[in-house]
Structures are given as structure tokens and as C-alpha cells.
Amino acid sequence: MSRSLTNVLEEWTNLEKEYQHLQETHKLYLQKLDEISKLQNNCSSTISLHRKRLNELSYQIKRCSKGLSPEDSNTMDKIKDKIKTRPNVFFEMEAFLPKKNGLYLSLVLGNVNVTLLSKQSKFAYKDEYEKFKLYLTVILLLFSFTCYFFVSNRFVDAILNFLLVWYYCTLTIRESVLITNGSRIKGWWVFHHYISAFLSGVMLTWPDGNLYKTFRNQFLAYSLYQSFVQCLQCYYQSGCLYRLRALGERHNMDLTVEGFQSWMWKGLTFLLPFLFFGHFWQLFNSISLFNMAQLPDCREGQVMLCGFCFLVLFLGNFLTTVAVVRQKTKSLNQKAKSQ
Known part of the structure; x- marks a missing residue:
């Protein structure tokens, strides 16, 4: 037998x-998956039952x-006191359990399980979301700067508006996935991106004309300023969150948002003037557009x-x-009085 054949x-x-080892390992893997699935279902049903019994117990306590x-x-x-702490504990547990998608995710992705089952995966997805926001904000800032100062073309403006539509729609999907995985994004800051996506879509369909040209530079200047402020927010809020997480005062899945949050008070509040100026610029844009809508030659519904x-x-944003x-401010005054 030749040496080459022996080697083969x-x-x-x-x-x-x-x-053979791979087959055994894969068989064990499938068994573990089946066990994990049963444990997940058991935990989910037990949490639901426990919530129901806690509500019944709370009602009995009020009566007696x-x-x-x-x-x-x-x-x-x-x-x-112990009953009050249970919802937070259940929230942490459910962050690692599969759950049904909300209406928006169901419409976009269908009934796909988007729950990430390890802390490393959750943190990696959250960090990817933060990087995505920062990179796209910088790109939008540069794009708005170019359109405002150098390029005056409706097609290029359409590319910018399409990029804004894609950016905000992507944010809404990613934020829905993050909420499913335990991020505490609540209230207005979630709805804000839906409105922004719709606004960008309307701007994209606005036909070229005298009214569009009248509002164009005002909108580009606003977009430029908004991107600049969002870059400041990403930089400042990420630093605040890093310090607060290290101190154990913030949840590891908390995110930077386009607004002022109470946890930002622990550092400088220099962002507030920038934010309020941006808010009133939105009001100025609204008034300008409503005045344009009263003109006799206004035929665009946009x-x-x-x-x-x-x-x-x-x-x-303002409210x-x-x-x-x-x-x-109220909580700080109460702390000062108690001391």
C-alpha cells in the first residue's frame, strides 16, 4: 500500500x-433544546399563574x-412591600423567556421569536443598536450639510429623505426587538420615531415646486441641527449610562434616547438648552407650514x-x-427637605 493511500x-x-462524535453531540444538543423549551414553557406559565395569585392576594389584603x-x-x-418588588423580578425573568411579538413586530416579521436568550447576545444587540444610531446620525449630518451648502437638487433631497425613512423605520423595528429583550424604552420616545418616519415619508413624496423650494432650506437646516444634537446626546448619554451601570443604578439594557431623561441629572444638564431650542424649531416649522397651507397656490397635501x-x-417632545x-426637580426638593 502506498504512503499516500495510507494517509488517506x-x-x-x-x-x-x-x-460519530458530531452526531452524538448534535443528538445531545437536540435533547437539551427540548429540555430548554419545556423549562421555558414551565417558567412562563408559572409566572402568569403567580401574577394572578398575587393580584388575588393583594385584593384579599385590602379587604382585611x-x-x-x-x-x-x-x-x-x-x-x-414584597408584592411590590415582584413585577420587577418577573420583568427580569421574562426578558430571557420567549414571548409573543407585539402588533408592530408581528406585522413586520410575523410570528418569529426575537428573544435573545443570553446576556452576551442582548448586550451585543444593544451595542449594535447604539452604534447604528451614532453612525447613521453622523451620515445624516454630513448629508444634510452637503445638501444645505453645496447641492440643490430634488433627486439628492429625495435620497436624504429616503435615508431618513429607512433610518427611522429601522429604529422602530430594532427598538421593538430591544423592548422584547428587556430594554425599558417607554412612552413618547418610542412613538416619536413612528411620527418621524411618517414625516420623512411625506417629505419624500412632496413634489418639486415653489412651496417645496421655500421650505427646503428651513427643513435642511433643521435636519442638520437635529443630527448635531443627536450626536451630542449619544456621546453624553452613553457616558452617563456607563457610570450609572458601573454603580448599579441603571439597568444594563437601558439605551440612549432622543430626549432628556431623569438619570441624566447626575451629570451636567447642558443638553437642555439644545433640546428646547430644537423643540421650538419644530413649532416654528409647523407654523411656517400652516401659513404656507393658507396660500392660494398651495395644492400639495404634504x-x-x-x-x-x-x-x-x-x-x-416639549411636554x-x-x-x-x-x-x-420635585424629587430633589423632597430629598433636600428630608435631610
């Missing part, structure tokens, strides 16, 4: 052994809380739609920011 047979023998002795009342208070979108953005500042 030895290599084949080794491959056969590795193949009157006329108790001080000792019994103290016991009831301890039970109430004028009124864009004006309405800018008005909604102003009201939501939410004021509410956060008011709430944080």
Missing part, C-alpha cells in the same frame, strides 16, 4: 470518528387590612401633513421634557 485511510478513519393589631398590620406591610407632524413632535425636569 488514516484521515478518513479520523473523520469517521469525528463524525382594617381593624388589625399593630403587629398584624406590620406583617401585612411587609407582605405588601404641506398640511408635515405641519401637523411637526406640531405633534413639538408637543410630545415630555418638561414633565421629566419637573419630576426630577
